Amino acid sequence: MYQLKNNIIPLSPIEKYTLDGRLFYVKRDDLLDPYLSGNKYRKLYNLINTPKERFDKIISYGGTQSNAMLAIAALCKAKEWTFEYYTKPLHVKENKNSNYAMAIGLGMDHKELELELYKDFIASLMLNLDEKTFVLHQGGADTSAKSGVEQLANEIRASGLEVRSIATPSGTGTTALYLALSLPEYKVYTTPAIGDKSYLLQQMTALETVPDNLIILESEKKYHFAKPYKEFIELYEKLKTGGIEFDLVYAPKLWKMLLEKTEEKILYIHSGGTTGNASMLDRYRYKGLVSF
Numbered sequence: 001m002y003q004l005k006n007n008i009i010p011l012s013p014i015e016k017y018t019l020d021g022r023l024f025y026v027k028r029d030d031l032l033d034p035y036l037s038g039n040k041y042r043k044l045y046n047l048i049n050t051p052k053e054r055f056d057k058i059i060s061y062g063g064t065q066s067n068a069m070l071a072i073a074a075l076c077k078a079k080e081w082t083f084e085y086y087t088k089p090l091h092v093k094e095n096k097n098s099n100y101a102m103a104i105g106l107g108m109d110h111k112e113l114e115l116e117l118y119k120d121f122i123a124s125l126m127l128n129l130d131e132k133t134f135v136l137h138q139g140g141a142d143t144s145a146k147s148g149v150e151q152l153a154n155e156i157r158a159s160g161l162e163v164r165s166i167a168t169p170s171g172t173g174t175t176a177l178y179l180a181l182s183l184p185e186y187k188v189y190t191t192p193a194i195g196d197k198s199y200l201l202q203q204m205t206a207l208e209t210v211p212d213n214l215i216i217l218e219s220e221k222k223y224h225f226a227k228p229y230k231e232f233i234e235l236y237e238k239l240k241t242g243g244i245e246f247d248l249v250y251a252p253k254l255w256k257m258l259l260e261k262t263e264e265k266i267l268y269i270h271s272g273g274t275t276g277n278a279s280m281l282d283r284y285r286y287k288g289l290v291s292f
């Protein structure tokens with residue numbers, strides 16, 4: 001399933017993309033793999049290239065609709081590693097096309113923790129690990145993500161595209177940070193999907209010093225993570241008519257910022273995550289914001 005291509009050939013194509021009459025370029029990292037796509041592929045690149053004998057178990061934790069969760073489940077399936085995933089208690093009944101259902105289908109061992117125990121349990125995960133177990137922090141926010149993002153940076157540089165501005169959305173900020181560090185001659189635009197600019201900077205600083213070429217665009221309106229917003233679903237629909245589907249959690253806010261606050265030619269790095277759209281669209285339906 002995860003045969004890696006020759007490193008000299010780019011792993012994903014760059015396509016022209018027009019939005020509101022403005023020309024963009026999109027690096028189609030969403031096409032890398034059906035489950036292990038976008039920046040999760042880049043962040044897990046190190047583990048993808050790790051011989052399967054090295055580990056027998058991966059442990060991670062986070063949300064039940066996380067794109068990282070599905071990507072790790074696919075990776076573990078391919079490597080024949082056990083995947084233990086810890087979450088807070090599950091309340092909602094899940095859509096059968098959801099990231100959660102697909103991850104369970106790929107063999108994920110889901111463990112719910114009581115709310116009061118969650119924080120302490122997660123903190124204790126790093127203690128007493130045997131050498132065949134690897135713990136991946138929530139969303140893959142780990143220094144091991146660096147080499148895969150550097151591979152992406154090398155592909156961008158080698159493409160010969162005359163664009164000097166790049167954009168990619170942020171959750172933990174790991175992707176945007178390593179991209180900006182790997183490409184000092186480019187501007188890297190991002191926007192936080194979780195929390196605000198200072199929270200994002202705090203997350204990034206925990207990994208490395210944030211360079212000047214990383215530009216965090218902020219919206220005046222405050223948006224909550226993974227909540228439905230009319231302007232986001234409208235933009236999602238418009239983006240789709242341009243011929244590419246983007247995810248509903250991270251992409252709409254960044255596209256909105258780029259349209260409002262930038263003017264130059266931009267290469268947008270598609271960060272994948274479209275498998276999460278089924279459960280997001282359920283939320284939009286529930287709120288009466290979509291009719292399909």
Ligand SMILES: *Cc1c(COP(=O)(O)O)cnc(C)c1O
Binds near residue numbers: 172272
């Ligand atoms: C995980 C994810 C992000 C956020 O990536 P970070 O490296 O945590 O900032 C952005 N877009 C999509 C679609 C994702 O799945």
